[in-house]
Amino acid sequence: MISELKGTVIDAGKDFLVIETGGIGFEIRVTSRLASSSSRDDSIHIYTRLLVREDSWSLYGFKTREERACFDLLLSVRGVGAKVAISVLSHLLPQDFYRAVLAQDERALVGVPGVGKKTAGRIILELRDRIGLGAKEVSGKPSPPGDVEQEALEALMALGYSWQEGRDALSNVGKEHPSVDLETMLREALRRLARA
Numbered sequence: 001m002i003s004e005l006k007g008t009v010i011d012a013g014k015d016f017l018v019i020e021t022g023g024i025g026f027e028i029r030v031t032s033r034l035a036s037s038s039s040r041d042d043s044i045h046i047y048t049r050l051l052v053r054e055d056s057w058s059l060y061g062f063k064t065r066e067e068r069a070c071f072d073l074l075l076s077v078r079g080v081g082a083k084v085a086i087s088v089l090s091h092l093l094p095q096d097f098y099r100a101v102l103a104q105d106e107r108a109l110v111g112v113p114g115v116g117k118k119t120a121g122r123i124i125l126e127l128r129d130r131i132g133l134g135a136k137e138v139s140g141k142p143s144p145p146g147d148v149e150q151e152a153l154e155a156l157m158a159l160g161y162s163w164q165e166g167r168d169a170l171s172n173v174g175k176e177h178p179s180v181d182l183e184t185m186l187r188e189a190l191r192r193l194a195r196a
Contacts, residue, residue, distance in 0.1 A: 002026075002050045002059060009042045015086070017061065019044060028061035029082070032090040051082055060086060066162035070094040077126045079119060087114045094164075101127050149173075152185045161193065169193050 005028070007021030017038055018025045028048065030038075038044060046061040047068045060082060062068040067089055074085035088097060091112045100108035101124050109120035149170055156166035169189040173180060180188075 002048050006045045028059045030061045066094045069164040084114045
């Protein structure tokens with residue numbers, strides 16, 4: 001699996017980059033936002049996802065791990081392929097996408113080329129419970145006092161981790177340690193992040 005690439009941009013289009021690394025030029029499908037902010041001869045570091053199909057191998061690239069995680073999440077929705085997933089990320093930042101799903105805002109998703117009302121409804125239905133953002137990120141309201149996992153997530157985000165990385169690291173800590181305090185939860189989550 002090709003997970004990351006560092007190299008030099010040797011060609012760019014509206015939805016792709018060609019990055020040379022180790023004497024090999026990799027053509028990578030990217031968001032229009034990343035393509036437009038990249039120029040020939042730029043040094044670049046991107047996170048990638050290799051999709052292997054019966055008739056092709058396609059490499060997709062993202063500016064952040066969070067974008068890549070969002071892409072993976074979108075691909076898990078029935079009927080959503082890589083073209084639609086990259087289109088969503090070209091028009092919505094991950095946090096805006098998560099908010100739209102949790103608020104059941106079909107209009108925000110239907111505004112993305114390639115996403116119709118039916119697809120938007122399916123994305124919301126299949127992902128709403130899986131995203132798991134806390135109330136604070138969605139509505140701006142503070143989370144209830146004593147919510148240790150939410151406090152731990154906020155602490156991890158303050159340390160520079162994305163909410164997806166934080167949620168992944170915290171996912172089983174509460175189950176494995178039922179009456180865990182904030183310090184123990186953070187220590188365990190950081191240990192898991194260091195291993196990732």
